[in-house]
Amino acid sequence: MxxxxxxxxxxxxxxxxxxxxxxxxxxxxxxxxxxxxxxxxxxxxxxxxxxxxxxxxxxxxxxxxxxxxxxxxxxxxxxxxxxxxxxxxxxxxxxxxxxxxxKSALMPYAKELLEYLAPTYNLYILSNGFRELQYHKMRSSGIDGYFKKIILSDDIGVLKPGPQIFNFALSSTQSKPENSLMIGDSWDADIVGAHGVGMHQLYYNYVGRTDFSFLATYTVNALKDIKDIL
Structure with a gap:
């Protein structure tokens, strides 16, 4: 891959x-x-x-x-x-x-997944959340240290799925679409947005959604299943 x-x-x-x-x-x-x-x-x-x-x-x-x-x-x-x-x-x-x-609650298996991925991949956050909250939330839950960069919609004034924020994220991390993967729970923001700029996508479908306009590159229902892909 x-x-x-x-x-x-x-x-x-x-x-x-x-x-x-x-x-x-x-x-x-x-x-x-x-x-x-x-x-x-x-x-x-x-x-x-x-x-x-x-x-x-x-x-x-x-x-x-x-x-x-x-x-x-x-x-x-x-x-x-x-x-x-x-x-x-x-x-x-x-x-x-x-x-x-x-608050510090994480999604099931989130920290274990980051522990598994961090030695092998460059990890980044790409979020629509507000700057004044996201950094604090990551510190409170103990996951801030896993990420090399945090890219927020507040940084450029464009929300996912806008192509501008994905292109900004790729540029600011010196990443290329062909060797990058977007992982998220929002079909419309994360998966559609990444697909639009040529990035592969991994849809965390914990809600069991069944209606899709296209097939994501990967779909999992639990974070632990990402270990079988990466």
Missing amino acids: GYKNLFFDLDDTLWAFSLNARNTFEEMYIKYQFHRYFDSFHHFYTLYEKRNIELWAEYGVGHITKQELNHQRFLYPLQAVGVFDENLAKAYSDDFFTVIPT
């Missing part, structure tokens, strides 16, 4: 974003006594998640700014139950961003 360079997505590929975020939101729910406004934590989180997905899509195509994304997604659940309190939304938003990067 001849791979020299492995580009990893971070959130829900290595760092367990969904789990860590849910746990942090539950802490905020308790701290701010949101039971006063919502039927349950599930009620609150369902409202948040639906609007968050919509807002990230808007952010991805440049319709809203990063600041608007963060303002609206934290305010929306409160507004949805008739609580129009900007100060409350900002307080729990600020607390959320303070707490979440301290």
Whole structure:
């Protein structure tokens, strides 16, 4: 195969974003006594998640700014139950961003995989996450030392799957598409994006997705199965 360079997505590929975020939101729910406004934590989180997905899509195509994304997604659940309190939304938003990067849960077998790959390959992070969070998250979970470079959408103002961020990642690491592999859990951001610039792709399909516009170079359902490929 001849791979020299492995580009990893971070959130829900290595760092367990969904789990860590849910746990942090539950802490905020308790701290701010949101039971006063919502039927349950599930009620609150369902409202948040639906609007968050919509807002990230808007952010991805440049319709809203990063600041608007963060303002609206934290305010929306409160507004949805008739609580129009900007100060409350900002307080729990600020607390959320303070707490979440301290969380250390990783996806199953993530650290073992990095231990296995690091002696043989150049490892890089290629993430859409925010600069002020991603470095902290990697330090908290103990995986920062495995990577030679961290490339973030914040660096160039373009989100995956935009070809600009993939080309920037290749250029800034002196890598070539033909000897590089993108590894990620997002079909649309990681796999489609890498495919678009001629990079091979490894799709971490832990959610069991079945609808694809093309076949990824490799697909695994568990990180441990990557050892059978690399």
